[in-house]
Amino acid sequence: AQSVSQHNHHVILSEAASLELGCNYSYGGTVNLFWYVQYPGQHLQLLLKYFSGDPLVKGIKGFEAEFIKSKFSFNLRKPSVQWSDTAEYFCAVISNTGRRALTFGSGTRLQVQP
Amino acid sequence: GAGVSQTPSNKVTEKGKYVELRCDPISGHTALYWYRQSLGQGPEFLIYFQGTGAADDSGLPNDRFFAVRPEGSVSTLKIQRTERGDSAVYLCASSLGTLSASGANVLTFGAGSRLTVL
Known part of the structure; x- marks a missing residue:
């Protein structure tokens, strides 16, 4: 089955x-391929995406x-x-071999200490 | 509208009750997706619409879940005989067209509807 793994949970x-x-x-x-970010109390926002071409992509x-x-x-x-x-x-993927929807990983919670 | 709008933002209901969750996508977006996000998990696909028709409902967990999009814009997710396990945040997202691995569409998400079943 198609799956997306994010090994770092926290x-x-x-x-x-x-x-x-x-x-x-x-x-x-x-x-x-996509990365989405969810800031505390906010909705999911697109951080960056890869469609084709240069494999190194820059986001916001x-x-x-x-x-x-x-x-x-x-x-x-x-x-x-x-x-x-x-x-x-959250990392998310869509492939041409599966459903036409994003499959998401389980997410990584990042905590940055000042 | 400027973004994807979901109502209600919070819904508390009792086990066995019927619930409707509404999604108003970005104007002009023909594709609409519903996801469910449980605590500590990533969004899980439920169903998507292209226009008025449900193009893929394979993610709906059982026949208590149903969704409609009668005029190709607003969509309603309907849950019958709610169970405690249905408690989650229900996310709606829209895009200009159906997602594909050879396209350039992206999903824009709403803030979600948090459903709590007591």
Whole structure:
């Protein structure tokens, strides 16, 4: 079955630390990949997306993600986190071999300490 | 509207009651998706509409759940004989067109309707 794995369930960092959140998916074919963020008390917002082309994509607020097809991964990175990055982060995938809807990972809760 | 609007934002009901949750998508968005998010989990697909028709309802957990979109805009998710296990945040999202791995559509989410079944 198609699935998306986010192995880091809860990450605690100090401000200015570097961030990398893992995302792996289980299905082949053509994929579109997304990272969504949910700040406390707010709704899900799109952080960045990969459709095709350059596997390194840049999103809002200094976030970037790299699509590595051979590893079925789409890890999220930020060189220096801020307290305001405290949120829950969700990876999502759609492939051309499955339903025409996003499949989400279980999320990673990021806590940035000032 | 400017964003996806969901009402009510919170609904508390008793076990066995009937509940309706409403979603008003972004104007011009033809595709509408319903997801359910339980505590500590990612959103779980329920159903999506392209226009007025339910294109894929394979995520609905059982026949107590039903959704409609009669005029291709507003959608209502209906839950009959609610159970405590139905407690979750129900998310609605819309996009210009149906998502595909070869397209460029993205989902815009609403704030969700938090359902609590006592």
